Amino acid sequence: MNDRPYKETDKMSDLICSNYSLLMVLSRFGLPLGFGDKTVKEVCAQHEVDCNTFLAVVNFVEEDRSSLDDEGDGVSVVSLMSYLKRAHVYFLDFNLPAIRRKLIEAIDCSSSNEVAFLILKFFDEYAAEVRKHMDYEDKVVFAYVEALLRKEADLPPYQISIFARRHDQIEAKLTELKNIIIKYYPAKRDTNLLNAVLFDIYNCEADLAMHCKVEDYMFIPVVRKLEREVKGNEKQ
Numbered sequence: 001m002n003d004r005p006y007k008e009t010d011k012m013s014d015l016i017c018s019n020y021s022l023l024m025v026l027s028r029f030g031l032p033l034g035f036g037d038k039t040v041k042e043v044c045a046q047h048e049v050d051c052n053t054f055l056a057v058v059n060f061v062e063e064d065r066s067s068l069d070d071e072g073d074g075v076s077v078v079s080l081m082s083y084l085k086r087a088h089v090y091f092l093d094f095n096l097p098a099i100r101r102k103l104i105e106a107i108d109c110s111s112s113n114e115v116a117f118l119i120l121k122f123f124d125e126y127a128a129e130v131r132k133h134m135d136y137e138d139k140v141v142f143a144y145v146e147a148l149l150r151k152e153a154d155l156p157p158y159q160i161s162i163f164a165r166r167h168d169q170i171e172a173k174l175t176e177l178k179n180i181i182i183k184y185y186p187a188k189r190d191t192n193l194l195n196a197v198l199f200d201i202y203n204c205e206a207d208l209a210m211h212c213k214v215e216d217y218m219f220i221p222v223v224r225k226l227e228r229e230v231k232g233n234e235k236q
Helices: 012-018 021-028 040-046 051-063 076-106 114-150 160-166 171-186 194-235
Strands: none
Touching: 012 021, 012 040, 021 051, 021 076, 040 051, 051 076, 051 194, 076 114, 076 194, 114 160, 114 171, 114 194, 160 194, 171 194
């Protein structure tokens, strides 16, 4: 855990070396590796990423906060939304399919193995729930925020508080899946592959939990602020 907030003058390589999990934040801002000794500010400027938003997310994730200072002053809604969209692509198109492939390889999926069938069923139901949740965000929430950013006169009949009420933790089903694997899947001589996929599931659970926190405690407050500004101007 970092004992101080990261700053724009810090070297990007030092940031990653101090906490390798921040690699996921870099990826979701579209920042590639190979930045040498450049500072955070220099790397963000090179790739046209809003530095204030990047640092806000990095420090939020690093410090595992549950609130955003000053309602996210200096945080770009556009940049934060781009970050969330890339996270959706990562989970839906890469991470969850990769875990499923490893899961099939690790367990005996023959018709006679009821526990293996149950494990795969739980995982598929969980992945479908994640997809449903993220599709809703992509098609409804982000579309509404984009309309706010364009300051459209006729906004969709929506408000961000609906998303806040609807946004329950989508990683709950993973607990049941982990319990089935840990408690009930028959032990075999070589469990390396199953242990590896279980490790991936734990990582996915933690990553998704943090993704939801960024949405709840960063994205919703900055959108609520934008909402007040746009709708307040409309009334005037």
